[in-house]
Amino acid sequence: MGHISAGSAKGTAALDGSVYVYVEDVRDEGVVPVLDRIAAYGLAGVTVAAAYHGARDVTPHGASRVTLRSDGVHFTPPADLFGALRLVPPVRAGADGEPLAALREATLDRGMALHGWTVFLHNVTLGLAHPEVTVHDCFGGRGFPADLCPAHPDVRLYAVALARAVARQGVDSVVAEALHYGAFSQGHQHERCFVALGPMDEFMFGLCFCEWCMRRAGDLGVRAEVAREECARIVGGVLDGDPPAQGEVTRAALTAYAGPDVVAYARARSETVTSLVSEVASAVSAEGSRLTFLDGTGHRKGYADGLPPAGLAAHDAWQLGVDLVALGDLVPSLGVFGYARDPARVADDVGAYRRSVGVDRELRVVLRPGLPDADSDDRLAAKVRAVKAAGGDAVDFFAYGLVPYSVLNRIPAALGRKP
Numbered sequence: 001m002g003h004i005s006a007g008s009a010k011g012t013a014a015l016d017g018s019v020y021v022y023v024e025d026v027r028d029e030g031v032v033p034v035l036d037r038i039a040a041y042g043l044a045g046v047t048v049a050a051a052y053h054g055a056r057d058v059t060p061h062g063a064s065r066v067t068l069r070s071d072g073v074h075f076t077p078p079a080d081l082f083g084a085l086r087l088v089p090p091v092r093a094g095a096d097g098e099p100l101a102a103l104r105e106a107t108l109d110r111g112m113a114l115h116g117w118t119v120f121l122h123n124v125t126l127g128l129a130h131p132e133v134t135v136h137d138c139f140g141g142r143g144f145p146a147d148l149c150p151a152h153p154d155v156r157l158y159a160v161a162l163a164r165a166v167a168r169q170g171v172d173s174v175v176a177e178a179l180h181y182g183a184f185s186q187g188h189q190h191e192r193c194f195v196a197l198g199p200m201d202e203f204m205f206g207l208c209f210c211e212w213c214m215r216r217a218g219d220l221g222v223r224a225e226v227a228r229e230e231c232a233r234i235v236g237g238v239l240d241g242d243p244p245a246q247g248e249v250t251r252a253a254l255t256a257y258a259g260p261d262v263v264a265y266a267r268a269r270s271e272t273v274t275s276l277v278s279e280v281a282s283a284v285s286a287e288g289s290r291l292t293f294l295d296g297t298g299h300r301k302g303y304a305d306g307l308p309p310a311g312l313a314a315h316d317a318w319q320l321g322v323d324l325v326a327l328g329d330l331v332p333s334l335g336v337f338g339y340a341r342d343p344a345r346v347a348d349d350v351g352a353y354r355r356s357v358g359v360d361r362e363l364r365v366v367l368r369p370g371l372p373d374a375d376s377d378d379r380l381a382a383k384v385r386a387v388k389a390a391g392g393d394a395v396d397f398f399a400y401g402l403v404p405y406s407v408l409n410r411i412p413a414a415l416g417r418k419p
């Protein structure tokens with residue numbers, strides 16, 4: 001679609017970039033005014049939510065000032081892709097009006113890129129309707145309806161079909177969010193836990209021990225049942241009143257706390273994710289688009305307050321089953337979250353990702369231009385400079401409808417353009 005990345009031509013080249021937008025933003029404000037604004041910021045791209053999850057968002061310049069979103073896609077799922085599948089995405093109201101096609105046409109007219117933001121395995125609507133495809137904890141529970149298990153064959157078929165369907169909207173890239181394992185604390189709305197679980201207890205509680213995960217681990221020589229029993233013994237003990245282990249999850253700490261079988265089991269999950277991403281990347285490529293794989297680790301660490309714990313996101317990616325070195329060989333583009341207040345932290349995170357994925361992969365960095373990460377024009381500008389200096393190729397700002405115009409107006413100066 002004519003959008004060529006700067007690739008590894010870093011240093012002197014201008015940063016590529018986009019703004020994340022919702023179909024509701026465009027519907028509220030009109031496609032022309034939205035694209036006018038984004039172009040005026042000096043950005044040549046839009047990343048639109050094509051498949052998204054439910055949310056209740058304050059939308060400061062939206063028509064209703066608060067926007068309810070439900071799980072679903074903004075297009076009609078093609079029958080040839082989904083007709084034979086167990087899992088079919090819910091469809092958002094208005095999809096028959098083909099809002100993505102209209103946005104594609106309008107962006108092409110202006111020479112702007114359009115990327116299709118696609119949430120894959122985080123879908124509580126599908127999980128509640130099909131609990132058998134969701135994460136199965138070490139006690140045998142199905143308490144994670146939002147997390148579809150990437151090892152389940154029906155989930156894998158769904159992911160490939162969804163990727164193809166978004167690619168067919170004519171997007172320059174499919175931006176894959178949640179195409180990996182989830183984490184314990186992202187299970188459902190109104191989550192409550194009045195037990196002091198430590199980070200390692202939460203990690204073990206969030207591991208999936210469904211038959212498909214256990215079979216894949218067993219195929220790799222991992223003692224999966226031993227790992228499950230250890231997780232149940234340790235987490236069960238904390239739920240019964242044992243003191244939780246403190247400190248962040250690292251391979252060394254987890255080995256000391258839970259033993260080598262649990263670590264081996266957790267690490268074996270990366271084969272499940274890598275092989276799924278490979279299938280999805282091939283499907284996207286076959287439809288004439290390309291895949292940007294978003295690693296959710298930085299989101300998990302910094303989302304709440306922009307103060308991520310010390311471990312760098314690239315070093316913790318294995319906890320979601322993400323093997324960055326393997327993915328660096330498989331996908332043309334990786335996206336990461338720079339959700340931190342401190343520009344130096346953003347630089348450290350981006351630099352670690354760059355070293356993991358290699359020099360010739362596109363590395364895109366998602367930044368929040370306002371709260372909780374940026375409290376001033378200068379702080380956002382410092383973070384954009386940090387991304388560039390650390391080897392990032394593109395900055396994608398999150399998100400058009402969620403922040404006031406006064407915050408979006410920081411973008412041109414941050415990119416080094418006159419406001």
Ligand SMILES: [Zn+2]
Nearest residue numbers: 149208210213
């Ligand atoms: Zn599983």
